[in-house]
Amino acid sequence: MNxxxxxxxxxAPDALPxxxxxxxxxxxxxxxxxxxxxGVDQVLIKVKAAMVNPSDLAFIQGGYGQPRVEGAPAGFExxxxxxAGNGAYAQSxxxxxxxxxxxxxxxxxxxxxADAAVVIPLRPDLRDEDGAALIVNPLTAAAMVDLVPExxxxxxxxxxxxxxxxxxxLARET
Numbered sequence: 672m673n674x675x676x677x678x679x680x681x682x683a684p685d686a687l688p689x690x691x692x693x694x695x696x697x698x699x700x701x702x703x704x705x706x707x708x709x710g711v712d713q714v715l716i717k718v719k720a721a722m723v724n725p726s727d728l729a730f731i732q733g734g735y736g737q738p739r740v741e742g743a744p745a746g747f748e749x750x751x752x753x754x755a756g757n758g759a760y761a762q763s764x765x766x767x768x769x770x771x772x773x774x775x776x777x778x779x780x781x782x783x784x785a786d787a788a789v790v791i792p793l794r795p796d797l798r799d800e801d802g803a804a805l806i807v808n809p810l811t812a813a814a815m816v817d818l819v820p821e822x823x824x825x826x827x828x829x830x831x832x833x834x835x836x837x838x839x840x841l842a843r844e845t
Contacts, residue, residue: 672705675699676782677731680741686734689725697744698731707776709757709782714764714787716771720803721749721778726811746778750793750802754782762788768793770805804833812837 756762769790
């Protein structure tokens with residue numbers, strides 16, 4: 672399968688802020704790799720769309736909280752259709768369009784393995800672009816707004832971004 676893979680493994684001390692990344696060729700390359708096999712209680716998903724978040728840009732540079740694996744596909748989240756499953760629940764999802772967090776194989780590939788228990792089945796009227804952004808940014812927004820009671824206020828420099836809009840909506844509710 673085609674994938675965008677990591678050129679280096681481990682950590683790196685010189686990661687740039689996501690806003691300064693202009694060219695990812697130093698860290699990524701297109702390659703043909705084996706299609707992952709779903710592990711126990713995992714699904715295999717044919718990827719339709721995948722996000723590029725600041726956390727992805729930190730990760731591919733080696734500046735994130737987990738080490739890179741050289742040669743592994745990059746990308747944390749996306750949307751696609753379950754095409755295979757390992758286990759009863761995983762098999763029941765075959766044919767279902769889901770949002771996912773990649774488990775061991777990244778989202779920037781034609782296929783990805785993900786834990787069946789944490790994929791999110793999507794309504795037919797939800798666009799792929801929205802489904803692909805259903806996990807990382809909402810969890811980040813919830814974590815950021817959770818810090819607000821300590822200070823009583825917050826400033827969002829990217830208030831018109833998806834993350835900023837999510838934070839504003841959550842802040843109004845708290």
